Amino acid sequence: MTENIIISKYCRVVNNKIIVDGEVVFSSDSSLTFAEFVKEVYKNKAMVYPKFYKMDNLSKLGIIAAEFLSDEFISENIKGDEINIILMNSASSLDTDKNFQNTIKDKNNYFPSPSVFVYTLPNIVIGEICIKHKILGETAFFVSEKFDSEFIYNMVSDLIIHQGAKVVITGWVDFLDNEYTATLCVVKNIENSNNNNNEIAKFTIESLRRLF
Amino acid sequence: MKEAYFIADNIISSLGFNTEENLCAIEKQTTGISLIENKELSDNPFYASIIDADKLNNEFSKISDNNDFTQFEKLCILSITDALRNTNIDNNADDTLLILSTTKGNVNLLDENCCPQIERERSFLWKAADQINNYFKFKNKPIIVSNACISGVVGIITAGRLIENGKYKNVIVCGADVLTKFVVSGFQSFLALSSTPCKPFDINRSGLTLGEGSGTIILSSEPKSNMENIIYCGGSISNDANHISGPSRTGEGLYLAIKKAIKQSKNKIKSEIGFISVHGTATPFNDEMEAIAINRMQFSEIPLVGLKGYLGHTLGAAGVIESIAAIQSMKTGKLHATVGYENSGVTVPVYVNSITIEKEISSCLKVASGFGGCNAAVIFSKK
Numbered sequence: 200m201t202e203n204i205i206i207s208k209y210c211r212v213v214n215n216k217i218i219v220d221g222e223v224v225f226s227s228d229s230s231l232t233f234a235e236f237v238k239e240v241y242k243n244k245a246m247v248y249p250k251f252y253k254m255d256n257l258s259k260l261g262i263i264a265a266e267f268l269s270d271e272f273i274s275e276n277i278k279g280d281e282i283n284i285i286l287m288n289s290a291s292s293l294d295t296d297k298n299f300q301n302t303i304k305d306k307n308n309y310f311p312s313p314s315v316f317v318y319t320l321p322n323i324v325i326g327e328i329c330i331k332h333k334i335l336g337e338t339a340f341f342v343s344e345k346f347d348s349e350f351i352y353n354m355v356s357d358l359i360i361h362q363g364a365k366v367v368i369t370g371w372v373d374f375l376d377n378e379y380t381a382t383l384c385v386v387k388n389i390e391n392s393n394n395n396n397n398e399i400a401k402f403t404i405e406s407l408r409r410l411f
Numbered sequence: 412m413k414e415a416y417f418i419a420d421n422i423i424s425s426l427g428f429n430t431e432e433n434l435c436a437i438e439k440q441t442t443g444i445s446l447i448e449n450k451e452l453s454d455n456p457f458y459a460s461i462i463d464a465d466k467l468n469n470e471f472s473k474i475s476d477n478n479d480f481t482q483f484e485k486l487c488i489l490s491i492t493d494a495l496r497n498t499n500i501d502n503n504a505d506d507t508l509l510i511l512s513t514t515k516g517n518v519n520l521l522d523e524n525c526c527p528q529i530e531r532e533r534s535f536l537w538k539a540a541d542q543i544n545n546y547f548k549f550k551n552k553p554i555i556v557s558n559a560c561i562s563g564v565v566g567i568i569t570a571g572r573l574i575e576n577g578k579y580k581n582v583i584v585c586g587a588d589v590l591t592k593f594v595v596s597g598f599q600s601f602l603a604l605s606s607t608p609c610k611p612f613d614i615n616r617s618g619l620t621l622g623e624g625s626g627t628i629i630l631s632s633e634p635k636s637n638m639e640n641i642i643y644c645g646g647s648i649s650n651d652a653n654h655i656s657g658p659s660r661t662g663e664g665l666y667l668a669i670k671k672a673i674k675q676s677k678n679k680i681k682s683e684i685g686f687i688s689v690h691g692t693a694t695p696f697n698d699e700m701e702a703i704a705i706n707r708m709q710f711s712e713i714p715l716v717g718l719k720g721y722l723g724h725t726l727g728a729a730g731v732i733e734s735i736a737a738i739q740s741m742k743t744g745k746l747h748a749t750v751g752y753e754n755s756g757v758t759v760p761v762y763v764n765s766i767t768i769e770k771e772i773s774s775c776l777k778v779a780s781g782f783g784g785c786n787a788a789v790i791f792s793k794k
Contacts, residue, residue, distance in 0.1 A: 323655050
């Protein structure tokens with residue numbers, strides 16, 4: 200039943216480089232901080248999305264990675280509730296958790312802010328991607344020391360085979376203490392579509408293992 | 412596709428250390444919420460549902476060493492231990508899996524004064540989950556759900572699907588969160604906390620009340636003999652794509668999740684939905700959004716039950732604890748009261764159940780919503 204499920208595109212963001220389907224499509228000097236790097240990406244992509252600058256690092260990372268894949272899931276033939284997102288990482292929201300903790304640890308310097316607190320949940324990055332691209336389907340965030348190919352395979356194939364999903368954006372988005380990695384891929388059911396699909400690999404546990 | 416049966420459970424909260432103690436108090440409409448004066452959590456007194464630390468340590472000392480585990484880990488281990496007690500699950504089997512649902516896990520370890528003997532790496536959710544998994548000698552690596560306030564329901568949906576697809580025989584879903592200064596100060600900064608015990612769906616509701624606790628529910632492809640069985644019928648998740656910290660005004664996301672869950676459950680559900688276990692945080696926007704979604708489904712005659720007035724909002728535990736209570740209602744025929752509710756404070760007609768009543772129920776719908784615009788709906792039915 201899974202032979203019609205493919206990985207149609209993937210994007211990796213690592214070491215101040217953006218790699219799409221194996222090719223470096225953008226790179227900055229590796230000495231730049233993440234904040235400087237994403238600013239360059241934002242300009243290069245000619246993004247007009249002021250909200251971006253209010254986001255925490257994890258959300259920025261996810262938004263950037265999704266941006267390079269959006270031509271694969273934004274289409275007249277795909278409705279918002281047919282697009283789904285399943286993400287995973289190791290550090291959950293610890294990067295922002297630490298920032299928030301710094302605002303409450305000192306009684307004489309106590310300034311907890313709702314705009315920081317809201318990002319102390321890892322699934323907020325999914326919420327941000329959904330808002331930007333009007334995605335209404337299933338979304339879920341899981342935490343694991345390493346990418347769990349078998350579990351992700353089980354959940355994504357169930358979404359496509361049993362829950363009517365056409366597209367699932369899945370992958371790894373991890374940020375902690377200025378160290379980061381994102382690898383997102385677009386998984387598609389091509390059963391009822393034409394033959395002009397970009398295809399990186401059949402969707403299997405093995406192909407996920409190679410990618411992650 | 413296989414069936415997923417609910418075969419055992421446990422609730423730990425301010426109201427008790429097992430399902431029976433909790434349900435007994437809820438049936439009597441006793442709340443576990445009280446005024447907390449604890450400077451370690453907040454400079455100002457606030458209402459919350461809190462587990463007595465001495466009682467927790469005393470219970471835990473019967474099974475292991477208190478110094479080796481955090482409060483969060485203890486809540487999970489005690490809850491899972493009690494739920495496993497009446498099963499014959501082989502922890503070491505290839506087809507047994509633990510799913511842990513939590514929003515903040517051991518976040519209090521970021522405070523350097525908290526439990527100095529515990530390694531700081533356990534602020535990583537997977538590291539905390541490994542501690543719990545290793546305690547039980549579960550062979551498979553645990554799955555961790557961290558999806559805001561729908562984490563518990565997502566855990567149950569994930570378990571239901573893995574069992575239906577034949578991937579595992581037994582899946583133990585544990586949801587837990589503890590009350591920390593981190594969480595209290597965060598919700599205070601949002602001005603989201605109620606100055607009285609929370610009042611779900613009520614005209615005078617003014618915010619949520621926090622709580623802490625853990626709940627464990629075990630799903631299995633093998634039914635328990637000699638008892639009425641409840642099964643997982645279907646579940647769905649959706650996103651509002653609207654706002655990261657506020658629910659959609661139209662209830663569109665929750666409406667979509669309920670519609671999909673019902674469609675999926677069509678062949679398994681025994682009768683019409685007997686009641687809805689709502690999220691009911693008692694914030695003005697949440698309850699209004701839920702009422703709109705329920706009304707759009709034309710469910711305004713179906714009784715709603717909200718439990719946040721007993722246990723507060725237990726975050727990652729809430730979906731599991733409230734699902735257990737819903738399943739117990741189906742077994743006992745006692746529909747719980749939405750404590751704190753007096754007069755409707757939503758703009759569309761819904762039927763909020765306000766006193767404990769006897770009612771024969773064969774199926775129910777559990778819903779939840781959370782930050783990040785997420786919604787979840789799951790349906791349980793008698794088999």
